[in-house]
Amino acid sequence: MRSIAVALTFFSVGVCAERINGQVQTFPYQAVVVKDDVLVRSGGNEDYYPTLRLKRDAVVTVHRQDPGGWLAIDPPAGSFSWIPVRYVDRVTPDAETGVVTEDDIIIFVGSDFGEESSVWQRKLANGTQVQILGEQQIETVAGIRSMYKIAPPIRERRWIAGDAVVAVDETTREADDQDPFKLPSRLRKHRPQVEAPVAVQPAPSPQLQRIRQIRLEREKLAEIDMRFRTMLRDNPAEWDLQSLEAEYNQLRSTATWRPVAAQIDLRFPAIDRYRQRKAEYDDFKRLTSETEQRDAELLASQFGGQRSAEDVVTTFPEPLNVGVVNSQGTLLDLPEVSVDGTGLTVPNASPAAAPGIQPGGRYIGAGVVQQSPDGDYVLTSSSGEKLAQIKGNDSVVLGNFIGKPVGLHGKRWYREDLGSDFIEVSGLEPVRIRQ
Numbered sequence: 004m005r006s007i008a009v010a011l012t013f014f015s016v017g018v019c020a021e022r023i024n025g026q027v028q029t030f031p032y033q034a035v036v037v038k039d040d041v042l043v044r045s046g047g048n049e050d051y052y053p054t055l056r057l058k059r060d061a062v063v064t065v066h067r068q069d070p071g072g073w074l075a076i077d078p079p080a081g082s083f084s085w086i087p088v089r090y091v092d093r094v095t096p097d098a099e100t101g102v103v104t105e106d107d108i109i110i111f112v113g114s115d116f117g118e119e120s121s122v123w124q125r126k127l128a129n130g131t132q133v134q135i136l137g138e139q140q141i142e143t144v145a146g147i148r149s150m151y152k153i154a155p156p157i158r159e160r161r162w163i164a165g166d167a168v169v170a171v172d173e174t175t176r177e178a179d180d181q182d183p184f185k186l187p188s189r190l191r192k193h194r195p196q197v198e199a200p201v202a203v204q205p206a207p208s209p210q211l212q213r214i215r216q217i218r219l220e221r222e223k224l225a226e227i228d229m230r231f232r233t234m235l236r237d238n239p240a241e242w243d244l245q246s247l248e249a250e251y252n253q254l255r256s257t258a259t260w261r262p263v264a265a266q267i268d269l270r271f272p273a274i275d276r277y278r279q280r281k282a283e284y285d286d287f288k289r290l291t292s293e294t295e296q297r298d299a300e301l302l303a304s305q306f307g308g309q310r311s312a313e314d315v316v317t318t319f320p321e322p323l324n325v326g327v328v329n330s331q332g333t334l335l336d337l338p339e340v341s342v343d344g345t346g347l348t349v350p351n352a353s354p355a356a357a358p359g360i361q362p363g364g365r366y367i368g369a370g371v372v373q374q375s376p377d378g379d380y381v382l383t384s385s386s387g388e389k390l391a392q393i394k395g396n397d398s399v400v401l402g403n404f405i406g407k408p409v410g411l412h413g414k415r416w417y418r419e420d421l422g423s424d425f426i427e428v429s430g431l432e433p434v435r436i437r438q
Contacts, residue, residue: 034074034168036061041167042205043082045112045122047073052119052208054112054161055081063168072165078155083136085111085120088149091133101151103131110156118142120150121210125159142214146221220263223254231270235277239284248274291417366410368393368426369434374405382411382426385436391415391424399428410434 042053047069057063057079064077090108091101106129111120118141127133134154140147207215227250234242251270258264370382370390380401382390385408393411395401412430417423 031064031066031077033171034063034065034076035171036063036163036167037169038167041163043076043079044073044162045114045119047071047075047162051122051162052114052211053116053205054114054119055079056115057163062171063163065168065170066160068165069162073162074165074168075160076163078159078161081115082155082161083113083152084125084155084159085113085141085150086127086133086153088138088151091135091151093135099135101133101135101153103127103129103133105129110153110159111150112155112159112161113152116205117207117211119208119211121208121214125156127156131156142211142218144214144217146218217260217263220254220258220260224263224266227251227254228270239281240288242277242281244274244278244281366434367413367415368411368424369409369436371406371408371436372401372404374402389423391426392418392421393426393428395428399431401428404431404433408434408436 036057036059039059041057043055043057044053045051048071061079063074063079065074066077067075069075086103086108090103090105092104093101107126109123110125110127112122112124113119118139120141120143133151133156135151136154137152139150139152141150227247230250231247234247248271251267251274255264255267258267368382368391370384372393373381373383375381380393380395382393384390393401396413409431411426411428414427414429415424418425
């Protein structure tokens with residue numbers, strides 16, 4: 004009991020001493036700004052980003068003094084805060100009042116000096132009313148977000164340096180003068196006013212600089228991804244995967260945000276897969292090119308003359324009305340003669356031939372016309388081996404030539420889906436295939 008009594012005695016003496024020396028202040032109190040262009044900040048030291056400037060003679064309400072001489076004040080006129088749009092129910096589109104729709108919604112301290120939004124003090128409960136001052140898209144770590152600019156909620160504070168203000172009330176001013184770390188108020192208040200230098204725009208806070216760097220990295224990644232997608236729509240022969248991979252590697256080496264680096268790492272396996280596809284495509288093109296060249300050489304040896312591989316897949320000169328029925332509804336009955344060394348015979352020109360027939364013209368293929376069970380037409384050798392799938396245009400009646408040897412005019416190319424050559428027939432003539 005004696006120790007408690009002693010402690011209480013010392014406590015009472017200490018309080019009295021503080022009161023005698025004028026050390027005890029009553030909060031809140033009014034103070035006037037005695038400097039030019041004083042920065043008000045979002046926290047109690049210079050590491051916090053500034054929110055606005057105050058002119059000399061502006062009056063603020065001080066609620067407490069923090070270590071380092073920083074004073075917590077009511078947000079001055081012109082102050083604002085941010086709240087995500089998705090957490091506010093606006094009664095009408097032009098209503099100036101909104102209602103918070105969820106609990107524990109964080110309110111960020113706004114700034115006149117950029118899209119600062121990394122400092123928060125208050126959480127608002129469901130049903131709290133807010134005064135809406137405007138709407139804006141601002142940058143956050145999570146990306147661009149829609150925010151309402153609102154009046155600072157109750158009990159949200161700003162901070163000002165203690166040597167920039169003087170208490171309006173004389174008693175409070177005297178108590179403030181007892182602080183050994185402060186310049187006496189009479190010297191602060193009556194400090195001669197000199198022409199203030201041009202106010203310098205405060206640099207973005209480290210947090211905002213970080214957000215902007217993240218945004219740039221994400222935009223660069225999206226730009227490379229877009230080129231990747233566009234490239235894949237082109238012919239695989241035109242894919243420049245090596246250059247694309249170099250761009251991803253460059254961004255990977257400079258990325259400062261871990262999620263961007265992790266996303267880039269996911270692109271490399273995809274590039275490897277498309278590199279394999281391109282290699283397969285290049286092999287296929289090489290093989291088909293060699294096949295076309297061999298076909299061209301074979302046709303050249305059969306019909307004479309020199310022909311390139313490109314000739315195989317282009318349209319050949321063709322006769323008019325060949326491979327169609329005549330006016331009597333019967334096939335053209337043309338006598339045939341042997342063509343030495345070709346393995347084929349072609350019809351002789353005769354009075355019975357339809358106008359425009361060109362006996363001995365260049366053929367894109369020759370064989371026997373057959374019809375598969377599913378109704379498609381195929382060209383086979385005399386031994387029944389499939390040579391190509393064929394389809395006639397509007398002037399060709401393939402059904403009239405089933406089981407007959409013919410020479411074909413038209414276009415010919417290889418189709419992967421069929422696994423064989425395909426001939427679009429624009430004309431055909433009866434031939435005799437030598438055994």
